Amino acid sequence: MSKSSPYIDNLSAADKQAGFDYQFYVFLLKCLEIKTGQIIGYEEKDDVHIEYNNVTTYIQVKHTIASVKNGSRPNLTQKDTDLWKTISNWVNIINDPNSKRNSGTDQIKFIDGSEFILISNKSFSDTNTVIDIVDKFNSAKKTIRDVRTILNMLITEIDPGKYSEVDKYILSFTGQNDAWLSKFLSKLSFTLEENNIIKTVKNQIKERYMIQSDAQADDVFNCLFSNLKTDIYNHVSSGNRSINFTYDDVKGFTAACLYRINKPMVRTYQTLDLPENLEDQNFIKQLIDMGDIHTGDTETIVQYTRFKVLMAQNMKDWEQNHELLPTSKNAFIDNCILKWKNIHTKHHRPPFGDALTEDKLRKAGLDCIDEIRLIELSVSEVSLDSMLSNGQFYSLSDELKIGWAHDWKTRYFIDE
Structure with a gap:
């Protein structure tokens, strides 16, 4: 058998x-x-x-x-x-x-x-x-x-x-x-x-x-x-x-x-589409003007741009996949802007009886950037790492919703 x-x-x-x-x-x-x-x-x-x-x-x-x-x-x-x-x-x-x-x-x-x-x-x-x-x-x-x-x-x-x-x-x-x-x-x-x-x-x-x-x-x-x-x-x-x-x-x-x-899923991407003229980005211009980075510092500019694009792509996917409701997105952005505003006000408030010189203003802007970079954000109870958190603030800066200099709105032609 x-x-x-x-x-x-x-x-x-x-x-x-x-x-x-x-x-x-x-x-x-x-x-x-x-x-x-x-x-x-x-x-x-x-x-x-x-x-x-x-x-x-x-x-x-x-x-x-x-x-x-x-x-x-x-x-x-x-x-x-x-x-x-x-x-x-x-x-x-x-x-x-x-x-x-x-x-x-x-x-x-x-x-x-x-x-x-x-x-x-x-x-x-x-x-x-x-x-x-x-x-x-x-x-x-x-x-x-x-x-x-x-x-x-x-x-x-x-x-x-x-x-x-x-x-x-x-x-x-x-x-x-x-x-x-x-x-x-x-x-x-x-x-x-x-x-x-x-x-x-x-x-x-x-x-x-x-x-x-x-x-x-x-x-x-x-x-x-x-x-x-x-x-x-x-x-x-x-x-x-x-x-x-x-x-x-x-x-x-x-x-x-x-x-x-009901929570956004943080994604990594094998490739990210970066803009062609990196130094023409609003947020890069602001960082260069403040002296945080320098013209021609390609490595740093690419790195910061990747942070911005990574966060922007995640945000796009969250919206398309209905992982982030419009109300939650708006609340997240408003909270980011409020965090920035508190820190920006803190560093640009002159000591009593003291005048803000150009050097002090520049230092205030850099201190504002440094403190913002230490913030780790969360969206809908999901923690974001430093790359995504920095990328979110770079995105807001690129959209000219926030800035670093004391006169950033007038300098970059933004109406109140």
Whole structure:
């Protein structure tokens, strides 16, 4: 007997892992759709279950990595193992004698307080007579007798000894009485062709929390995924097999993840576009006029310009990605200008009875620059390092919103 090759084994493992991940993504989606009062369970009563207002929704999740010629997923067929094994599982849950549901009355009462959903990335097929007859029965176009006729026609094998597993599942299902079948079919639904479940989850994040940026939605998705996974792992590792989350539980996870994206993310850039004529920049002119740097000091001028451009690029990205609200940006700029104003006033206030000479004024301007450079700013509770902080003040100086000399406004032709 030949052994499976490692490559084949890896394919099998990959298929299973994709199925587990798909199931978790469905669970994550249901968590994002949660309402007040609901409880979402994972691998407890079913793959996923939802409890709300004395009704339990049982969700079975089926996934395939197979594809057909056009690249789409294969159809969920009328004798699909995924379909009938799922229904068989639900039959066993409903008729479970260990749960004291031996009588038809108890079983129907259980179904009445339940809903059953099969979610799969398999494609819908017009030839799937099972889904078709369920839809027609629920829209009163077919009777329970019609349902039995269609389902019994699915079994083509005459010899019971040669029945397939699916044949046995069908017989077990059709062996229930009319009242049982009618009630169950009224609670049965299918969600197929859910191919890009990750995109669906991210779209739900954007819609529910009014997030416009794809990058921010990605951050929330990754945060929720990792934290929920970790919490479930810790839960199971402690010996507790009951995994369910209330609305408040989910709210706690999402609040923590949303808090992260509501702060600007400081970025570094491999390349920065610097202006061509560096010494023509207003802030460089001011520094040269004060004697802080000298004409031709290219190394220092490039360094200071990089600080300015780095901060400006971060500010642009924060705005575009909605990481910094306009009100927060304005408050940040106003605070920077106030810090500068206090320091500028401090150094340009002459001692009592003393006159400010040109040398003293120059020194006052340089002292102002030196003290400003020691400030480390923060924006929306995010600390900025010295490069970005200096860059912010250089940007304001370049926009001629602040200056260093005592007469900087008139010197650089700025009206009050």
